Amino acid sequence: MRFLFLGDMVGRSGRTAVYDKLPGLISDWKLDFVVVNGENSAGGFGITEEIFQRTLEAGADAVTTGNHVWDQREALAFATRHDRFIRPANYPKGTPGNGSGLFEAKNGARVLVTNIMGRVFMSPDLDDPFACADDILSACPLGEQADAVIVDFHAEATSEKQCFAHYLDGRASLVVGTHTHVPTADHQILVGGTAYQSDAGMCGDYDSSLGMEKEEPINRFVSKVPRGRFEAAQGPATLAGLAVEISDRTGLAEKIAPVRIGPRLTGAVPDFW
Numbered sequence: 001m002r003f004l005f006l007g008d009m010v011g012r013s014g015r016t017a018v019y020d021k022l023p024g025l026i027s028d029w030k031l032d033f034v035v036v037n038g039e040n041s042a043g044g045f046g047i048t049e050e051i052f053q054r055t056l057e058a059g060a061d062a063v064t065t066g067n068h069v070w071d072q073r074e075a076l077a078f079a080t081r082h083d084r085f086i087r088p089a090n091y092p093k094g095t096p097g098n099g100s101g102l103f104e105a106k107n108g109a110r111v112l113v114t115n116i117m118g119r120v121f122m123s124p125d126l127d128d129p130f131a132c133a134d135d136i137l138s139a140c141p142l143g144e145q146a147d148a149v150i151v152d153f154h155a156e157a158t159s160e161k162q163c164f165a166h167y168l169d170g171r172a173s174l175v176v177g178t179h180t181h182v183p184t185a186d187h188q189i190l191v192g193g194t195a196y197q198s199d200a201g202m203c204g205d206y207d208s209s210l211g212m213e214k215e216e217p218i219n220r221f222v223s224k225v226p227r228g229r230f231e232a233a234q235g236p237a238t239l240a241g242l243a244v245e246i247s248d249r250t251g252l253a254e255k256i257a258p259v260r261i262g263p264r265l266t267g268a269v270p271d272f273w
Helices: 011-029 049-058 129-139 158-168 215-223
Strands: 002-006 033-037 062-064 100-104 110-117 148-154 174-178 195-197 239-246 253-261
Touching (some): 002 148, 011 033, 011 049, 011 239, 195 253
Parallel strands (some): 002 033, 110 148, 148 174
Antiparallel strands (some): 239 253
């Protein structure tokens, strides 16, 4: 199975780049399944139903989120209407929406997608992400109910991301980190066959501070006095993500490559498609 993950869309620049480029990538690479993180797509804070729908129309099979999932209040309503909208699974019981979903890929594979949040430097009152992953994967194991398992682990601390991936090694096709908006250089296949990258980066303007216009973040570091709001940067966006070839037989990763397409970062595309 040919799988593509795209990191957090940030603002109009990031989502427009995804709308414009994703259909061509799906066609050129003959992709079977695509997941996009959309939690920063509405001005850098949350996601609207219109943006969610347009991301699906561009070719995404599921949209994951993170700690900004409810920044746009309408998400609390539309989360209950869309199975392909995935909020963090380890939010408290009764939270609207779904923390995971089982979907059919273009090649007929059954793909489990889940979004789980870390707790270190994030939200320590969340349910245990490790136990949450155990529950989800026990209910829909790789090789039984699922032909592939994709885990978007939305977390701050690299140590937590690495330990989480090793904990799931052999039970998931991919564990990919999101949240920090900077693509890491540690893409690899772990010893048990799970593909991993500490952070996929963002789809957004990299001439920025994590996708935000530079001036106000710099001001707050220098003066400690807010002068305005954080605003999503509007320059040309770079797509950042991860390409994974997943075995149709085992559901584990066979090949992995970073994806970086745009004006700011050194380009990278898979050489195996």
